[in-house]
Amino acid sequence: MQIYLPIAELSVNAFILLGLGGAVGFLSGAFGVGGGFLMTPLLIFIGVPPAVAVATEANQIVASSVSGVLAHWRQQHVDFKMGLVLLVGGVIGAVIGVELFSFLRGLGQIDLVISLSYVFFLGIIGCLMLAEAGRALLRTRGTGGPQARRRRRTWVHRLPLKMRFRKSKLYISPLAPAAIGVLVGMLAALMGVGGGFFMVPAMIYLLGMPTSVVVGTSLFQVIFVTGTVTFLQAVQNQTVDVVLALLLLVGGVIGAQVGSHAGRYLKGEQLRGLLAILVLAVCGKLAYDLVATPPDLYSLFTMTRE
Amino acid sequence: MAARSGHRLLALAALAAVLAAVLPSGVRAAPLVADLSEHLIKITTGFTGSRLLLFGATDGPGGVIVVVRGPRHPTIVRRKVRIAGIWVHGADVRFDDVPTFYAIASSGPLESLLGPQDLAREQIGTAALEMKPRTELMDDASLAGFRTALVRNRQHEGLFQTEIGEVIFLGEQLFKAKIDFPANVPTGAYEVQVWLIRDGQVVQSQKTPLFVGKVGLSAEIFDFAHEQSALYGLIAIAIALFAGWLASAVFRRI
Numbered sequence: 001m002q003i004y005l006p007i008a009e010l011s012v013n014a015f016i017l018l019g020l021g022g023a024v025g026f027l028s029g030a031f032g033v034g035g036g037f038l039m040t041p042l043l044i045f046i047g048v049p050p051a052v053a054v055a056t057e058a059n060q061i062v063a064s065s066v067s068g069v070l071a072h073w074r075q076q077h078v079d080f081k082m083g084l085v086l087l088v089g090g091v092i093g094a095v096i097g098v099e100l101f102s103f104l105r106g107l108g109q110i111d112l113v114i115s116l117s118y119v120f121f122l123g124i125i126g127c128l129m130l131a132e133a134g135r136a137l138l139r140t141r142g143t144g145g146p147q148a149r150r151r152r153r154t155w156v157h158r159l160p161l162k163m164r165f166r167k168s169k170l171y172i173s174p175l176a177p178a179a180i181g182v183l184v185g186m187l188a189a190l191m192g193v194g195g196g197f198f199m200v201p202a203m204i205y206l207l208g209m210p211t212s213v214v215v216g217t218s219l220f221q222v223i224f225v226t227g228t229v230t231f232l233q234a235v236q237n238q239t240v241d242v243v244l245a246l247l248l249l250v251g252g253v254i255g256a257q258v259g260s261h262a263g264r265y266l267k268g269e270q271l272r273g274l275l276a277i278l279v280l281a282v283c284g285k286l287a288y289d290l291v292a293t294p295p296d297l298y299s300l301f302t303m304t305r306e
Numbered sequence: 307m308a309a310r311s312g313h314r315l316l317a318l319a320a321l322a323a324v325l326a327a328v329l330p331s332g333v334r335a336a337p338l339v340a341d342l343s344e345h346l347i348k349i350t351t352g353f354t355g356s357r358l359l360l361f362g363a364t365d366g367p368g369g370v371i372v373v374v375r376g377p378r379h380p381t382i383v384r385r386k387v388r389i390a391g392i393w394v395h396g397a398d399v400r401f402d403d404v405p406t407f408y409a410i411a412s413s414g415p416l417e418s419l420l421g422p423q424d425l426a427r428e429q430i431g432t433a434a435l436e437m438k439p440r441t442e443l444m445d446d447a448s449l450a451g452f453r454t455a456l457v458r459n460r461q462h463e464g465l466f467q468t469e470i471g472e473v474i475f476l477g478e479q480l481f482k483a484k485i486d487f488p489a490n491v492p493t494g495a496y497e498v499q500v501w502l503i504r505d506g507q508v509v510q511s512q513k514t515p516l517f518v519g520k521v522g523l524s525a526e527i528f529d530f531a532h533e534q535s536a537l538y539g540l541i542a543i544a545i546a547l548f549a550g551w552l553a554s555a556v557f558r559r560i
Contacts, residue, residue: 001352002352002353002354002489003351003352004349004350004351004352004353004354004489004524006351006520006523006524006525006527006528006531007527007528007531009490009492010489010490011353011354011355011489011490059542059543059546060546062543062546062547062550063545063546063547063549063550063553064550065550066546066547066549066550066551066554067549067550067551067553067554067557068550070550070551070554071554108382108384108395108398109394109395112392112394112395116392223547227543227546227547230539230542230543230546231536231539231540231543232539233539234531234535234536234538234539234542235535235536235539238531238532238535240531240538240539240542242527242531242538242541242542242545243351243524243527245542245545245546246545246549249546249549249550250549253549253550253552253553254553256553257553257554257557290392290393291391291392291393293393294386294393296455296458296459296462297385297386297393297455298383298384298385298386298451298452298455298456298458298459299383299384299386299395299459300381300382300383300384300456300459300460301381301382301384302379302380302381302404302406302492303379303380303381303382304379
């Protein structure tokens with residue numbers, strides 16, 4: 001069933017979009033990752049203009065994060081105070097990011113920046129995940145839990161204006177989480193991702209938050225940041241396609257719920273290793289496209305509005 | 307499918323009307339009469355492309371050329387260059403008045419109907435399109451590279467048709483041509499021009515308007531997104547919030 005996307009201005013099979021949403025949703029449910037980093041490149045691969053893919057994906061992440069955060073909230077796994085600090089930074093970052101997006105779009109370099117950001121972040125995250133999964137696999141043969149490394153003191157704990165975050169059992173300066181928030185907001189605006197893949201490790205390794213509250217708190221912040229990005233992209237660039245978002249999120253929310261149920265019965269470390277390989281594959285494809293000689297060296301940009 | 311057979315019926319009725327008007331009379335005001343089966347292409351949510359029928363009559367034997375030209379917009383052509391192993395956008399040239407769509411149909415090879423000067427003057431064929439580059443810094447050879455790249459990319463998008471369509475004569479005076487519009491057809495005001503050619507000379511040309519517009523839900527969404535963008539953004543967020551909550555509520559019970 002072909003459906004015309006009014007903002008992307010192209011006709012796509014609705015079932016492909018539902019399927020994409022479902023598959024990425026399943027992964028995000030099973031692994032507790034946002035999935036935006038997979039969905040945005042996939043949308044671009046099927047012909048959605050990058051600007052529309054990024055803005056619309058932000059809108060879809062709002063939905064998947066809400067359904068995720070509700071589950072964590074019920075289990076008391078959200079640190080709202082920390083989330084608030086993160087989201088203040090995130091909103092500032094989103095504003096900067098959307099401005100930057102418009103500026104780069106005018107220069108004609110937005111596609112390059114999107115691709116480079118993806119290659120950079122996916123490359124790093126993929127390698128870290130793979131290493132972590134490998135170590136965890138080795139460790140399960142010996143003894144000892146994966147929790148041993150928390151409570152490391154870093155430069156982050158020497159920053160001024162300390163505040164107490166009870167749920168995270170931390171007494172640290174809000175400047176560090178706010179700075180992480182700014183970066184995540186910019187990533188959300190530029191790359192159409194929730195930023196969880198960056199925020200979660202930063203919260204664990206930089207701030208030293210307990211793993212149990214990390215995912216819920218990160219999802220809480222992601223709702224607001226991607227909401228802000230959606231709003232700003234809609235106002236500034238008119239690139240949010242609600243029809244596309246709706247199809248993706250119908251597939252996505254169902255996939256995510258199925259995935260989170262399935263995740264409980266699956267072996268964590270091996271799956272994380274598989275996800276790492278998937279992340280590296282997307283990274284590799286994008287990197288290849290940057291380096292390989294394009295089929296046509298020229299490209300067009302039609303100025304429908306002056 | 308119902309819509310398409312509806313088009314065909316309409317086209318037949320219109321053709322019959324032209325026939326009735328043209329055939330019995332010995333004296334005719336115009337040597338060329340042509341019209342489209344429809345003057346509006348509606349892009350709905352289920353739009354997958356469209357086909358229009360152009361039909362007409364001449365006052366005697368001759369060649370007919372049809373050109374369909376989409377709305378014109380300034381277009382920037384960018385050339386990629388390799389920097390440190392990575393392909394990035396390098397030089398660019400802005401062309402003014404570039405049609406977003408271009409299709410030709412003809413009753414015979416263009417060169418056999420009209421001479422090169424006439425084809426150029428009437429802007430028939432992509433090579434003859436007048437697209438003004440806005441640069442003084444570039445030599446002619448590079449500029450020509452940008453120009454051919456522009457045409458090539460439009461062809462690749464399916465918006466400049468690579469093959470010349472057929473104008474089919476039914477007898478000596480009646481003709482028809484099919485014009486196909488792909489699913490990604492740009493919206494706006496189009497111009498359909500028909501030439502009647504005899505002995506290498508343009509006898510007459512006629513222009514017919516055509517409008518491609520979004521209608522129904524997709525039009526409303528598009529207009530809403532552009533005219534009330536703040537409200538649109540808020541609604542998009544509200545839908546997402548609601549969908550997220552709904553999914554969580556539904557699956558909690560399962």
